[in-house]
Amino acid sequence: MLGAISVHDAFSYRPQQGLSRDSVVRQRDGFENGTVRRLRAKEYIFCEGDPRTHIFHVEQGVIALSKVLGDGRRQVIDFAYPGDYIGLGLHGEYIFDAQATCAAKVKCIPASALEDAAASDPDLALTLYKAVLAELATARNLLVCVGQGTAMERIAAFLVRLRDRAAVSGPNGNVFSLMMRRSDIGDLLGLTIETVSRTLTKLRSMGVIEIVNSTEIHVLDEDKLERLAA
Amino acid sequence: MLGAISVHDAFSYRPQQGLSRDSVVRQRDGFENGTVRRLRAKEYIFCEGDPRTHIFHVEQGVIALSKVLGDGRRQVIDFAYPGDYIGLGLHGEYIFDAQATCAAKVKCIPASALEDAAASDPDLALTLYKAVLAELATARNLLVCVGQGTAMERIAAFLVRLRDRAAVSGPNGNVFSLMMRRSDIGDLLGLTIETVSRTLTKLRSMGVIEIVNSTEIHVLDEDKLERLAA
DNA sequence: CGGACCGTTGACTCTTGTCAAAGCCAGTGG
DNA sequence: CCACTGGCTTTGACAAGAGTCAACGGTCCG
Numbered sequence: 001m002l003g004a005i006s007v008h009d010a011f012s013y014r015p016q017q018g019l020s021r022d023s024v025v026r027q028r029d030g031f032e033n034g035t036v037r038r039l040r041a042k043e044y045i046f047c048e049g050d051p052r053t054h055i056f057h058v059e060q061g062v063i064a065l066s067k068v069l070g071d072g073r074r075q076v077i078d079f080a081y082p083g084d085y086i087g088l089g090l091h092g093e094y095i096f097d098a099q100a101t102c103a104a105k106v107k108c109i110p111a112s113a114l115e116d117a118a119a120s121d122p123d124l125a126l127t128l129y130k131a132v133l134a135e136l137a138t139a140r141n142l143l144v145c146v147g148q149g150t151a152m153e154r155i156a157a158f159l160v161r162l163r164d165r166a167a168v169s170g171p172n173g174n175v176f177s178l179m180m181r182r183s184d185i186g187d188l189l190g191l192t193i194e195t196v197s198r199t200l201t202k203l204r205s206m207g208v209i210e211i212v213n214s215t216e217i218h219v220l221d222e223d224k225l226e227r228l229a230a
Numbered sequence: 231m232l233g234a235i236s237v238h239d240a241f242s243y244r245p246q247q248g249l250s251r252d253s254v255v256r257q258r259d260g261f262e263n264g265t266v267r268r269l270r271a272k273e274y275i276f277c278e279g280d281p282r283t284h285i286f287h288v289e290q291g292v293i294a295l296s297k298v299l300g301d302g303r304r305q306v307i308d309f310a311y312p313g314d315y316i317g318l319g320l321h322g323e324y325i326f327d328a329q330a331t332c333a334a335k336v337k338c339i340p341a342s343a344l345e346d347a348a349a350s351d352p353d354l355a356l357t358l359y360k361a362v363l364a365e366l367a368t369a370r371n372l373l374v375c376v377g378q379g380t381a382m383e384r385i386a387a388f389l390v391r392l393r394d395r396a397a398v399s400g401p402n403g404n405v406f407s408l409m410m411r412r413s414d415i416g417d418l419l420g421l422t423i424e425t426v427s428r429t430l431t432k433l434r435s436m437g438v439i440e441i442v443n444s445t446e447i448h449v450l451d452e453d454k455l456e457r458l459a460a
Numbered sequence: 461c462g463g464a465c466c467g468t469t470g471a472c473t474c475t476t477g478t479c480a481a482a483g484c485c486a487g488t489g490g
Numbered sequence: 491c492c493a494c495t496g497g498c499t500t501t502g503a504c505a506a507g508a509g510t511c512a513a514c515g516g517t518c519c520g
């Protein structure tokens with residue numbers, strides 16, 4: 001299976017090895033403490049291997065965290081939603097790519113600032129520890145889903161998670177926007193965009209969901225959706 | 231895909247919901263501080279949902295950490311090797327099963343002892359934080375492998391990791407024992423035992439490895455093996 | 461209006477899963 | 491000492507789910 005590298009415009013262009021990376025440019029315009037940075041869909045915040053100068057706090061939108069193999073195949077590791085932190089850890093470099101799946105805003109916090117604060121504040125340190133444990137649990141649950149589930153089970157489980165997220169933040173959890181392309185979903189679940197599309201279509205024809213404008217989902221039968229999830 | 235739950239003898243029997251779990255029995259014979267517990271192949275140390283009373287330090291053998299779906303499908307999340315700790319975290323319950331893949335020895339440490347020590351010892355706390363970060367990196371790498379790799383790429387990557395592990399602990403990293411059944415490998419990589427077997431056979435017929443007694447691997451062409459890995 | 465991007469759908473291929481049979485090996489008991 | 495048994499692996503034949511390739515349509519935007 002070969003995943004294509006989609007290169008859409010100069011702004012979202014993923015820097016290749018050996019070329020000067022645009023993260024250097026980015027640091028000059030908009031990386032001051034607490035600065036909020038606006039991102040367009042498909043724009044990169046950083047790439048795997050970039051020096052880990054900042055932690056980012058998602059204010060708006062969705063950020064895909066992913067790893068890319070040499071031949072272009074991409075695995076999305078997780079999506080970061082408003083409230084989530086990106087880039088925690090002790091490595092000198094980022095260990096994955098971070099890319100907006102839609103228009104987004106992130107607050108940029110110098111990594112040293114957060115780490116200094118954590119060193120003198122046990123509560124903050126515990127919070128960071130818990131955040132990493134949560135990331136670990138998320139990664140393992142996704143692994144179970146991808147390793148054991150059929151396409152239908154993976155898509156259904158993904159939709160259930162989106163629904164649960166929407167349910168806590170709004171009045172009607174059964175209506176939400178995907179905020180991302182089919183390729184982002186496919187790269188999360190280890191499926192092709194065609195399989196994602198076909199599976200969503202099947203869920204629609206089964207009366208489980210309704211799809212508006214390719215991007216907005218209405219869950220019509222949440223019980224059935226949950227039974228379909230792995 | 232339906233993975234069978236193999237039940238072999240009373241000792242390794244995986245307790246079902248609602249039945250009294252043998253972990254209660256186990257706590258009576260061999261869970262004192264620092265006690266070393268001997269395990270037979272396929273014996274459980276604990277199950278997901280058991281109260282998290284102890285941390286375990288692997289002394290010998292291999293422990294499979296896994297999650298099981300309702301219908302018996304199992305995803306191995308990681309293998310713990312001598313030197314590794316099992317059961318770190320802040321949850322009140324274990325969040326996965328831990329089962330020996332072969333004869334093994336683990337040292338049992340009361341969870342409270344380790345956590346009390348970490349609270350007053352920043353160095354230990356940092357060590358635990360790093361351990362969790364390492365687990366996170368492992369889980370994500372496995373996710374990339376399982377989500378994007380073919381059967382051959384997954385098996386090759388798995389063998390490369392075993393070879394690297396053997397290389398640091400002994401004189402000849404190219405000869406090592408799997409220390410586990412095909413089903414453990416399959417459940418790690420999201421493959422059936424038949425596919426694992428066929429892929430290993432193919433690697434043998436390609437002259438990349440030699441298989442002795444189903445369980446001992448000789449890597450004959452490590453360059454080719456690495457090129458095959460995802 | 462034209463182009464780029466995205467999503468959907470169809471036809472076909474192929475990798476992997478499923479089912480079944482047979483062999484191997486170790487442990488056990490006669 | 492040997493036959494038997496159970497667990498594990500290997501192999502083959504076949505089925506099915508997902509991937510690949512291609513065409514088309516819709517939407518957004520310059």
